[in-house]
Amino acid sequence: MPAPDFVIALREKIGHDHLWLSGVTVFVFNEERTHCLFVQRADNQQWTPVTGIIDPGEAPARAGVREVLEETGCTCEIEFLSNVGTVGPVTHPNGDRASYLDLAFVATHVGGDPHPADGENLQAAWFAIGEPPALNKRFAQGFRHALAQMKSGEHVTKFER
Numbered sequence: 001m002p003a004p005d006f007v008i009a010l011r012e013k014i015g016h017d018h019l020w021l022s023g024v025t026v027f028v029f030n031e032e033r034t035h036c037l038f039v040q041r042a043d044n045q046q047w048t049p050v051t052g053i054i055d056p057g058e059a060p061a062r063a064g065v066r067e068v069l070e071e072t073g074c075t076c077e078i079e080f081l082s083n084v085g086t087v088g089p090v091t092h093p094n095g096d097r098a099s100y101l102d103l104a105f106v107a108t109h110v111g112g113d114p115h116p117a118d119g120e121n122l123q124a125a126w127f128a129i130g131e132p133p134a135l136n137k138r139f140a141q142g143f144r145h146a147l148a149q150m151k152s153g154e155h156v157t158k159f160e161r
Contacts, residue, residue, distance in 0.1 A: 002120065003096075004053050011096060018089060018097040022054040025104040025139075026064040027146045028076050030126065036143070037114055038133050039071055039121040047133035049142070054103075064105045072124040074112035078105050080155035082146045087138070106146045106155075 003011070010019065027049045028037040038047045052067035054060055061078040068076045081103060088099035114124035127133055132143060149155055 004055060006056055007053065016095040016097055018099065021098055021100050022060070023087070023100045023102050024052055024054060024060055024064040024067060025102055025142060026050045026068050026076070026078075026107050027082065027104070027143060028068055028072075028074065028107045028109055029129075029150070030109050033129070033150060035126040035128055036132065037068075037072060037074065037109065038125060038127055038135075039116070040123040040125075040133075042116075042120055042122050045122065047135060048139050051102075053100075060103045061105060064103075064107065068107065069112075070118050071116070071120055072112070072114045073117040074114050074124075075110040076107040077110055078107045080106050080149070082106050082149055082155070083142060104142050104146070106150065 007019070007021070029035065037050070039050055040047050050064075050068045050071050052063065052071070054063040058066075064078055065076060068074055083104040085102050085104070086099060087102050089097055090099070091097050114126065116122060116124050129147060132140075135143060
């Protein structure tokens with residue numbers, strides 16, 4: 001996946017040294033909460049929710065909305081913060097090392113038909129919540145957690161509309 005411009009500028013100064021970055025994961029559900037939007041990544045062909053790096057000074061929820069639009073062509077509204085966790089350390093194929101503070105959000109689809117909008121993904125598609133695509137452990141746990149929170153009504157943070 002392409003690195004944001006600010007990360008490229010940092011890498012010019014520090015090379016492959018370890019960076020601490022902030023990212024978002026967004027579980028986008030249809031209004032009826034029967035389907036969730038997933039993307040199939042171009043770099044490793046794995047299915048995931050939408051993910052991305054937060055730009056400097058960008059509000060995390062705003063970054064989530066931006067990433068969903070950039071990657072799938074869909075608009076969404078962030079409903080609540082589902083989880084805060086860490087990822088890494090990761091060594092990327094080019095040798096860059098990083099760890100990520102990951103903020104996972106639950107969002108509701110507002111408009112647009114999903115498609116791989118920016119070249120980072122091969123597919124963008126809706127999956128019934130009972131039949132998600134094969135997900136790695138991190139995303140499968142996050143998905144189950146988001147579903148449980150929607151069912152119980154217990155959220156980390158509720159965002160006002």
